[in-house]
Amino acid sequence: MNAICGPALMLAESPLNFLRSSQPAKAMARMVWVAVGCTFLFSLPAQAEVDYANDIKPLLAKRCYSCHGPDQAESGLGLHQAETSFVEGDSGERLIVPGDPDSSHLLERIVANDDYELMPPEGEPLSEAEVERIRLWIEEGAIFTKHWAYEPVQDVPPPSMTDAIQNLRAQATSNDQAVQIDPVVQAWQKSDHPVDAFLLDSLLAAGLTPNAAADRHTLIRRVTFDLTGLPPTPQEVAEFVRNSDPNAYENLVERLLQSPHYGERWGRHWLDLVRYAETNSFERDNPKPNAWKYRDYVIRSFNEDKPYDQFVQEQLAGDLLDEVTTESLTATGYFRLGIWDDEPADPLQARYDELDDLVAVTGQTFLGLTINCARCHDHKIDPIPQTDYYGMLAFFADISRYGTRGDQVSNNQIDVSAPGLNEAYAKLDDQQRKLEAEATQIEQDGITKMSAPDQRATEGAKRQRDRILKNKLRPLLTQEQRKRYDEIKSELKLIAKQRNELPDRQQVLGLGKLHPIEETFLLFRGNPHSPTDSVTPRFPEVFQESPPEMTPNERRRVFAEWVTSPENRLSSRVMANRIWQHHFGRGIVRSPNNFGGLGVPPTHPELLDYLANRLVDGGWKLKDMHRLICTSQAYQMSSEIKDASAAIDPGNDLFWKFDARRLSAEEVRDSILAVNDSLNRESYGPSFYPTLSAEVMAGQSKPGQGWGNSSEAERNRRSVYIHVKRSLLTPLLSAFDFPEPDTTCEARFATLQPGQAMSLLNSDFIHEEANKLAKSVHARLPGEANAQSFVAAVIEQVLMRPALDIEIEEGVELIDELITKYEVGPDRANALYALSVLNWNEFVFVF
Numbered sequence: 153m154n155a156i157c158g159p160a161l162m163l164a165e166s167p168l169n170f171l172r173s174s175q176p177a178k179a180m181a182r183m184v185w186v187a188v189g190c191t192f193l194f195s196l197p198a199q200a201e202v203d204y205a206n207d208i209k210p211l212l213a214k215r216c217y218s219c220h221g222p223d224q225a226e227s228g229l230g231l232h233q234a235e236t237s238f239v240e241g242d243s244g245e246r247l248i249v250p251g252d253p254d255s256s257h258l259l260e261r262i263v264a265n266d267d268y269e270l271m272p273p274e275g276e277p278l279s280e281a282e283v284e285r286i287r288l289w290i291e292e293g294a295i296f297t298k299h300w301a302y303e304p305v306q307d308v309p310p311p312s313m314t315d316a317i318q319n320l321r322a323q324a325t326s327n328d329q330a331v332q333i334d335p336v337v338q339a340w341q342k343s344d345h346p347v348d349a350f351l352l353d354s355l356l357a358a359g360l361t362p363n364a365a366a367d368r369h370t371l372i373r374r375v376t377f378d379l380t381g382l383p384p385t386p387q388e389v390a391e392f393v394r395n396s397d398p399n400a401y402e403n404l405v406e407r408l409l410q411s412p413h414y415g416e417r418w419g420r421h422w423l424d425l426v427r428y429a430e431t432n433s434f435e436r437d438n439p440k441p442n443a444w445k446y447r448d449y450v451i452r453s454f455n456e457d458k459p460y461d462q463f464v465q466e467q468l469a470g471d472l473l474d475e476v477t478t479e480s481l482t483a484t485g486y487f488r489l490g491i492w493d494d495e496p497a498d499p500l501q502a503r504y505d506e507l508d509d510l511v512a513v514t515g516q517t518f519l520g521l522t523i524n525c526a527r528c529h530d531h532k533i534d535p536i537p538q539t540d541y542y543g544m545l546a547f548f549a550d551i552s553r554y555g556t557r558g559d560q561v562s563n564n565q566i567d568v569s570a571p572g573l574n575e576a577y578a579k580l581d582d583q584q585r586k587l588e589a590e591a592t593q594i595e596q597d598g599i600t601k602m603s604a605p606d607q608r609a610t611e612g613a614k615r616q617r618d619r620i621l622k623n624k625l626r627p628l629l630t631q632e633q634r635k636r637y638d639e640i641k642s643e644l645k646l647i648a649k650q651r652n653e654l655p656d657r658q659q660v661l662g663l664g665k666l667h668p669i670e671e672t673f674l675l676f677r678g679n680p681h682s683p684t685d686s687v688t689p690r691f692p693e694v695f696q697e698s699p700p701e702m703t704p705n706e707r708r709r710v711f712a713e714w715v716t717s718p719e720n721r722l723s724s725r726v727m728a729n730r731i732w733q734h735h736f737g738r739g740i741v742r743s744p745n746n747f748g749g750l751g752v753p754p755t756h757p758e759l760l761d762y763l764a765n766r767l768v769d770g771g772w773k774l775k776d777m778h779r780l781i782c783t784s785q786a787y788q789m790s791s792e793i794k795d796a797s798a799a800i801d802p803g804n805d806l807f808w809k810f811d812a813r814r815l816s817a818e819e820v821r822d823s824i825l826a827v828n829d830s831l832n833r834e835s836y837g838p839s840f841y842p843t844l845s846a847e848v849m850a851g852q853s854k855p856g857q858g859w860g861n862s863s864e865a866e867r868n869r870r871s872v873y874i875h876v877k878r879s880l881l882t883p884l885l886s887a888f889d890f891p892e893p894d895t896t897c898e899a900r901f902a903t904l905q906p907g908q909a910m911s912l913l914n915s916d917f918i919h920e921e922a923n924k925l926a927k928s929v930h931a932r933l934p935g936e937a938n939a940q941s942f943v944a945a946v947i948e949q950v951l952m953r954p955a956l957d958i959e960i961e962e963g964v965e966l967i968d969e970l971i972t973k974y975e976v977g978p979d980r981a982n983a984l985y986a987l988s989v990l991n992w993n994e995f996v997f998v999f
Contacts, residue, residue, distance in 0.1 A: 202289040204297045209749055211282055213533050215272050220247070222530040222537075231258070234296040250294040253287045262286065299534070300757060301520070301747040302694045304721050305765060308758040310349035313341045316356050334361045340785045347784040350759035351807050360797050363789040363809040368393045369953055370790070370999050372404060375782055377815070377998050378735055379408040381417035381870075382831075383823050389952040405782045409775050412835045415455030416872045418774070420818060421734055422450050424900065425517045425745075426467075426489055429876040429893035430839060433491035435853055437879040438556065441565065442661040444873075446485030448836045451872070460727055460772040461716035464518060468712035471663050472705070478568040484662035488564050491878070491894055492554040503553055504680040510548050511541065513896045518715050520726040520747035523692065528678035533749035535694045538674055543690030546672040547711040550704070552665055565659045576654055584647050591640045595621060598628040669704035695721070716772075722747060724764035729754075731777045732763065733899065735787060737811040745898035755805045786810075791999045812999045814902050817888035818871035820996060824918070825868055827950045827990075828925035832868040839875035840866035842882055845916070852879060887911045912991050922987035925949070926979070929986070939964045942982060950989045 202208060212231045213221070220231045229247045230236035237248045237258075245257035253259050261271040262278050270277060278286075289295075317333055340348045340362065355362055366374065372392045376384040384392075392404060408414060430443040453463050463483075465473065470480030490509045496502035512524035525531050526541035552563045567574065598621075599610050606624060610617045626634055673683030689707050691697050691714060702710045715723050726747065733739035740760045743751035754760045763777070770776045781787055791812040804811055815823065825831035840862040849855040858877060874882055878893055887907040891897035912918050929945045930937070937945075943963035947955035955963075963985055970981035989995065 202285055202292060204289065204295055205299055205749060206753055207285055208289050209533065211278075211285065213749075215275070215278060215282075217532055219272070221532065234294075237294070237296075248290055248294045251291065253290045256290050256294075259283070259287055259290065299749055300753065301722060301725070301751075302535075304719075305725060306758070306761045307765060308761050310346040310762065311353040311758075313344070313349050313352050316353045317341060320356050336362055336364050339365075343785050345784045346762065347759065347781060348786055350756055350762065351786050354756060354806050355808055358800060358806055360800055360806060360808045362786065362807075363792055363794070363797075365785070365788050366790040366810065366999070371401070371788055373952060374810075374998050375405060375787075376408060377819060378782070379405070379417060379778065380411050380413035381420070381816070381819050381822060382413055382826055384952060386948050386952045401788075402779075402783060405779060409778060412455055413833070413870075415451040415453070416835065416870055418454045418734070419447070419451035420872050421730070422454075423447060423872075424891055424897040426486055426513060427893045427896050428489055429878045431858065431877045431879070432494065432554075433878040433894060434493050436494065437852075437858065437877060438494070439858060439877075440488060440554075440661060442659055443485065443489070444837075444839045444875075445482050445660050446489070446662075447839075447872070449479060449482045449485070451836065452479075454774070457773055457775045460767070460774055462772070464716050464723075465709075465712040468514070468518075468715065469709040472709040478658075478660065481566050481568060481662050482660040484566075485660065487548075487551055487663055488554055488661050490554075494556070500680045504675070504678075506553060507545050507548060507551070509895075510551065511544050514548075515544065516745035516896050516898070518726065519720075519722045520729075520741075520745060520751070521692070521722065522746055522748055522750075527675075531748075536692055536748075539685075539687055540690065540692045542672055542674045542687040544692070544711075546687055546689040547707045549669050549672055550666040550707065551663070552667040561664075563665045564661055564663075566662045566664045567657060568660050569657045570655065573655060573657065577651070577657065580647050580651050580654075584644065587640050587644055587647070591637060591644075594629065594633050594637050594640075595625060597633065598625045601628040669707075718768045724768050725760055727774075728763035728767050728777065729760060731774065732760075732781065735778075735781050736807065737813045738899070743898070745896060755807075810999075812997055814904065815888075815996050815998065816900065817885040817890040820888050820912075821871045821884055823995070824921045824925075824990060828921055829928045830868050830921070830924050831870070832865055834869060837873070839873055840869055841875050842867055843917075844880070844883070848880070848883055884911050884915065884917060909991070912996075913987070918987065918990065919983070922990060923983045925986040925990070926983040930982070939967055943967070943985065946986050946989050950986075951992070951994050 216231045218224070219226045220229050220236075222230065222232050225236055228236070228239065231247070238246060238250065240246050247256065247258045249255040258271075261269060262283055264270040272278075317337065320333075337352065337356070340352050352362065365371075369389055372384050372389055376382065376388075392400060397403070428443075428447060429440075431437045431439050466480045466483035467486040470476070470483040473480055487510065490506060490513070492506070493502050508524060508527055511527075512522075515521045515523035521534070521536070522531070523536055523541055523544055525534075526536045526538050528538075530537045555561065555563045599607055602610070602620075602624060606620055609620050626637075629637065672687050672689075674685045674687050676682035676684050689699055689702075689711070691699060697714070699710050699714070714720065718724070725741075726744070729739040729741050729744055733744055740754045740756050740763075741747060741752055742755075763780075766780065767774075767777055786807055787810070789808075789810045791810045793809065797808045801808060822831065841860040842862075844859065846855070849859065852858075859880060860875070871882075871885065874885070876893060881890060881892075887905075887910070889901040889903055891900055925946070929942060929949055932949075933941055933945055940960050943960050944955040946963070947953070947959055966988065967978075967981045967985050970976040970984055971978060976984065
């Protein structure tokens, strides 16, 4: 549209598009506009001091929306949008006059001295800082900008690092300063990596320089944990440190991406999002049969580098695709992972609670939107009306409730047996039924000749009936009946033998039976007993797209295709952000499940869009994204904290260093098993049960129920294969922040708390594993090795580096003190020393 300021100024570009530019707000010329009818007036230039999405909208939502928001607009004035903020209210005043704070009734009311006039009417008045923020926003034009995440993904080329450095030199020259370009910056410029280009541009603009590269020992440990969740071996570290091949690091990344442990590590990230568990929750917390097959599907998908769009479509509509496979049916186990109340007081309420869970997990996992906030009313922050919520729910109208009673079992179990196998079983079953019916008739003929007490006994328990028949039937039968009865028994044994020789029937957890498609209604305040208007499947209106024509049975497929469309402005951003998050410890958007108004804005929006486009253009292949990120200079930086940089950017928002992190719960346990040579690296298969103490078991309503016994070999498998029982999570994993699996987990906590020290010092598990570590080290040493050799070998095996002289000296002193002062045997003293090394920060942190 054309905008006119005076008779001469014509702008071909929309002022709103200009204002929505992704360039840093304080570094660009701003237009302050005033809407008067259809005319736009401009003042050029002005610097923005207040950002609507981050500074104003959350404040208005918290303090003003209850009376002047999407649900209620008293006096006809609503602060959630420009249309209802700029008009005259019932009293004749305009709530906001863009560009004129003094004429804006809003500002007058929030600073009023009269308690009757002061707004908001309840709670504390706005602080001086909040009032000033609103005043500045109105002065700048009261711009209701569209939220960044709802804009289409931009095609942003990487900045020129050469230009950034030249600008730095020019700025220094203009200030009569000499500038020397840091060698690290020169190295980044030489690498010409797109990720580095985006980061360096913002770093130099903020007066920061990136950290130097990490040493090779740190680097191999970092990337090995990131891609596989396991530590490298001492031999792998030594070989990499010595390797002079200029492509050694790239070859290392490639080797790790081809490891089966890659899928175990990155599949676990996905399981956090979809609230994976193998039981129902609630008091009985019974198991979900075959849930582990969904877990294996996820791990296998990552290992095979399945395109992300296919991965998503299989989970949302794997039973509706053109080619339905066992794999795609297993993927629909996604819909069966949530909690399930087997005795709800209100079955209809329970159904809608389960559908709400699906909307919440689907919206946040795939789209980064809290659509579930609109279940009872329009979303308070984001432009998501209640009709959008029920429009998404309508896509899932065919999802039946999970069930494990009677015919309901078929709701969640799908038979995926080999072709012809079911027919073979059916043939044998039919033969068995006919033979058993004939045998029963013969038995009944004999029973009629028995005494009354024996007849009544045959009507009781099967065991009692069988005993009577075994002892008393044959004399009561005719010779012909006895002969036929014996033939039937032989034929039944043969059928049983034939059945045992057949492969087992195979079932997977998924959408075995669907719910009849019914009309979906908007529910008054979310109450399923108060339906109002009919709602059809719809995409959130902020996307300005409508679903195509579809039959009821195509709904989920249409939704899945829309979610994975290259034009979807959120799906690619959300997944690109998640990949970045798990490499750098937090996302470019720090709220990875919430890209909406209450989420954290991206620190590098252009980089996020670049990564999103790379993901789509690369065929949605995730391993290519790992290669891109891991080979950047940014990823290879040291985690050293430099005071000068920390003073400018204490939160490391601009990524001037690599953030050290504590190992995840699974990494802690798996690393202990790996360094003592007891880790069972077998992939896939049914879950195993770690040994739990009686005290832990006592926390259940029926202690020990549903917790099996596994062999030692099974218990030494990776933690991703542990049976996840919602009411009985493994204590060691819980101590290290394993997430509660009832809801989606966007990012785990990384706490440092006493329970972790207790687990790594006092638990039966850690003492058993420390003993194994000491024995493993001794097995590698010469027969007459001394204490110094043992200490050095423990440190090298656990930390993958040579021991320092002071560490060897202190270790020998500790072992000697345990033996002489505390009268501990030599083997036990060695095990306790090994235990101490497993508690070093260097073991449980990645730097």
